[in-house]
Amino acid sequence: MNEHRLINLVLRGFVVLVFVFIFTPIVGSFVFSFNIDRFPSLPLGGFSLHWYETVAADPAIWRAFGNSLLVALVVALVSTLLGFTAAYTDFRYLFFGKSVYMALALLPPTIPVVIMGLAMLSFLSRMGLSGEIYAVMISHIVMCAPFAMAVIRMRLAQMDPNIEAAAWNLGANQWKAMRFVILPFTAPSIFAALFVTMAVSFDEFAVAWFVSGLNETVPVRILNTLQGQVSPTINAIGTIVFITTMTLVILAQLLLMRRQKKPANA
Amino acid sequence: MMSDKLKQVDPSGAERVTLQADACVPGRRRTLRLPWYRVGFSLPILIWQMIFFVFPLLFLLTISFWQVRNFRMVPAFEWTNWRYMLGREFFWDAYAHTFAMASGATVLVSAVAFPCAYTIAFKFRDSARQLLILLLVTPFFTSYLVRTYSWQVFLSDNGILNAAFGYLGFGPLPMLNTTFGSYVGYFTLCLPLVVLLQLFSLMYLDRSLIEAAHNLGAGRVRTVFLVVIPAARIGIVVGALFCFILTFGDFVSPLYLGGGQPPTLSTLITDTTKSGQQWPRAAVIATMMIVTLLIVAFASVKFAYRRRA
Numbered sequence: 001m002n003e004h005r006l007i008n009l010v011l012r013g014f015v016v017l018v019f020v021f022i023f024t025p026i027v028g029s030f031v032f033s034f035n036i037d038r039f040p041s042l043p044l045g046g047f048s049l050h051w052y053e054t055v056a057a058d059p060a061i062w063r064a065f066g067n068s069l070l071v072a073l074v075v076a077l078v079s080t081l082l083g084f085t086a087a088y089t090d091f092r093y094l095f096f097g098k099s100v101y102m103a104l105a106l107l108p109p110t111i112p113v114v115i116m117g118l119a120m121l122s123f124l125s126r127m128g129l130s131g132e133i134y135a136v137m138i139s140h141i142v143m144c145a146p147f148a149m150a151v152i153r154m155r156l157a158q159m160d161p162n163i164e165a166a167a168w169n170l171g172a173n174q175w176k177a178m179r180f181v182i183l184p185f186t187a188p189s190i191f192a193a194l195f196v197t198m199a200v201s202f203d204e205f206a207v208a209w210f211v212s213g214l215n216e217t218v219p220v221r222i223l224n225t226l227q228g229q230v231s232p233t234i235n236a237i238g239t240i241v242f243i244t245t246m247t248l249v250i251l252a253q254l255l256l257m258r259r260q261k262k263p264a265n266a
Numbered sequence: 267m268m269s270d271k272l273k274q275v276d277p278s279g280a281e282r283v284t285l286q287a288d289a290c291v292p293g294r295r296r297t298l299r300l301p302w303y304r305v306g307f308s309l310p311i312l313i314w315q316m317i318f319f320v321f322p323l324l325f326l327l328t329i330s331f332w333q334v335r336n337f338r339m340v341p342a343f344e345w346t347n348w349r350y351m352l353g354r355e356f357f358w359d360a361y362a363h364t365f366a367m368a369s370g371a372t373v374l375v376s377a378v379a380f381p382c383a384y385t386i387a388f389k390f391r392d393s394a395r396q397l398l399i400l401l402l403v404t405p406f407f408t409s410y411l412v413r414t415y416s417w418q419v420f421l422s423d424n425g426i427l428n429a430a431f432g433y434l435g436f437g438p439l440p441m442l443n444t445t446f447g448s449y450v451g452y453f454t455l456c457l458p459l460v461v462l463l464q465l466f467s468l469m470y471l472d473r474s475l476i477e478a479a480h481n482l483g484a485g486r487v488r489t490v491f492l493v494v495i496p497a498a499r500i501g502i503v504v505g506a507l508f509c510f511i512l513t514f515g516d517f518v519s520p521l522y523l524g525g526g527q528p529p530t531l532s533t534l535i536t537d538t539t540k541s542g543q544q545w546p547r548a549a550v551i552a553t554m555m556i557v558t559l560l561i562v563a564f565a566s567v568k569f570a571y572r573r574r575a
Contacts, residue, residue, distance in 0.1 A: 007486070011385040018382045019401060022458055025416035026408050028426075032419055040419055042429035086311040093308065101308075104315045110508075112515020112559070114532040115326070115552045122329055122545050123322035142319045145311060174303045203409055206517070210539070222411045226522060230418075238412030245407045 026242075033235035040232075051236040061237065064221040067133060068202055071217060075140040076198040082141065083148025083193055088182065090149075091156040092164075106146045116143065117210030124211055131213025139211055140201040147200055148193035155189035156182075195252040199245050323556075330549035337543045351550040357534070361554070364530040367445075368514040371452040375460050376506045378453070383464035384494070387471075399465070405458045413454050414522050421447055421523065443525030451519025456512050460505040467501025468494070503570035511559055531555055 032040045036048035055061055086105045090098075108116070120139045124130040129138070163185075167177040183190075205219030212220055218241060222234055333342040351357050386398050405413070420426045421441040431437030441447055475497055479489040495502065513519075517532035526533060531551055538548040 008389055011381060011389060015382050015385045015398075018378065018457065018461070019398075021453065022402075022405055024420065025413035025454060026405065028420060029408075029412050029416040032416065039422075039424065040426065041424055042426055042433070082311045082314055085307045089308040089311075093304065095308075101312060104319065105311050108315070108319055110511055110559075110563075111323070112511065112532065112555060114515055114517055114535045115323075115555060118535060118539055118545070118548055118552050119322035119326040120318075121539070122549070123318075123325045126325070138318050142315065145314070149311075199407055203407075205409075205411055219409060219411060222409065222415075226411060226415060234412060234415045238409055238415075241412075242408050246404075249407060 029235045029238050030242075032232055033239045035232070038230070038232060051232045052240075055233050055236045055240070058233075060216070061218075061221060061233075064216045064218045067136075067212075067215050068217040068219075071133065071136050071140060071208075072198045072201045074137050075144055075201040076194045078137075079141045079144035079197045080148045080152075080190060080193045082145040083150075083197075084152050084186070084190060086145070086149045087153035087156055090153060091159075092161070105149055108143050109146055113204075113206035117207040120207055121210040130211050131215070133212070133215045135211040135213075136208045136215065136217060139207045140204060143204065143207065144197040144200050148197050151193040151196055152186055152189045155186050159185055191252055195248055198248065202241070202245065326549050327553055329546050330553055332546045334543055334546060339543070339545060347546045347550050351547055351554075356529075357551070360529050360531050360534050363528050364514060364532070365558070367448060367452075367520070367530065368510050371449060371456065371513040372506050372510045374449065375453060375456045375509050376464075376502065379457060379460040379464055379505065380495075380502065383461050383468055384490070386461075387465055387468035395469075399462070402458045402462050402465075405454075410455060410518065414451055414518055417447075417450055417454065417523055418442060421450065442523065445524060448520050448524030451523040452509075452513045452516070455516060455519065456509040459512075460509050463505035463508065464498065464501045467498040467504075471497050500570045503566050507563060507566045510562055514559060515555065 031044070033051055034047055034049070035045050036050060037045040090102060090105075095101075116139065120135065120142075121130055124135045124138065129135045159182075164177050164181055167181045168174070172180065203219060205217075205223050208217050209220045209223055216224065218237060222237060225231055225234055329339060330347055331343045331345070333340045333344060333346065386395055390398065418425070422428070423438050423440065423442065425442070427441065428438040431439060441450075471494065475493050476489060479493045484492065515532050517530065517536050520526065520530045521533055529537070531554070535548045535551050538544045538551070
């Protein structure tokens, strides 16, 4: 029995170590963003908002934030729409070549980002789109739609297909059944998909770096900063982005919980 | 139990009910409207991914045969780029280095993730497990680049860790711009995902298997290796596969934590593309990477779903 407890203790200690490793860079970046030193070391220097002031005073970063936000909004809307149609198709229909269809819908995130970036750059520049903000949007929609589809498909898996059929039997046509049965049921997952795709797009740096040209997004701006002179503004930007993203995620979660409590009026 | 679940999700069930529903309502020509609805839902993603996913990848393969003249790409069908890249030692060095680094990361990350996923799955209460899963998801909402930069501050020669080592009376140890640095980056990139994937397959494992093993006299270690790992094989293999794909294509860790020497295939691609217009040569590297990944993915899926002898 004693040996058993010792093993459990060691295992739990190991889990703690893994989490310390995972959260070291996250907490570190948060702490460094308030640190006066350009090269933080021990003992840590004094508290300062200097890096936040630098970020706020840099028009390039404001432009990057604007670009990122615009891209993320468009990407979230389009990829959630595409993901929804794909998830519904998978839920309802069986047809020849469906596995190929599903592969097309799900594969993009498994292609290494450098290769996606190069492919999108060469293809979109041939179409005269590279260097435009649309190029980033198009590439991100390709990469985000699978996430939207997965999120919505998981929700549809909880639905009894007979409910839709029952609506048809009661005289609803297919569009009405979609509007009054499928959409209300999947609504929470649609919101979740919107937020997830927005977060993925807001964080994507590699493909955006290849195709964005002068229209830098925030992650591209960070990557370009990393390549040049080291600057702790990266920590400040990272902290702002992290807090924004987490706020969005928590809001989405609260929204979902409130919706789940209220049963649909039907 | 499994087949019940499958039946519930099986869309063919819905399809059959559709036909019945149509048959029940005489006089309505729903079959005429059906294609519009169906096409409206099925085609958009197909068209989008054909144009903006399949075409670009095929185009990438195509330009690997094109020529660069006067800094412009000219359509052609020549093996020059292939001969150039595959005939150079630096390409094969980079290939071997990338493959070795990614394989090493896959083995190490999986080996570190497994005890962690195992403990979370079997040794924590439900509420604690929920919290830990939530914590494992958090890194996905932080920027990988920011975390990489943060590691630079920890690992550099006069960084946080070496200062701490100094207090303890040893060091400084070179960590940034070493292979160790690359691996820290790979772990940052992959560890949360691999733990999550392993955890999901362990959580849904049939626990009576473990009890049966114990009852039959198998010790703890034997049970883990002969019962738990085979039963959770799919999650372990899928996690390892994702780890391999991510590290094989990552250019951030090897460059900003590993120092960029020797180059990996992905840094070769970014260099070749960004400096100069040698896109066709970069396309050759990319094609070689995709072929490698396809082979690895195929082999591991085959292995994960193989019937046990």
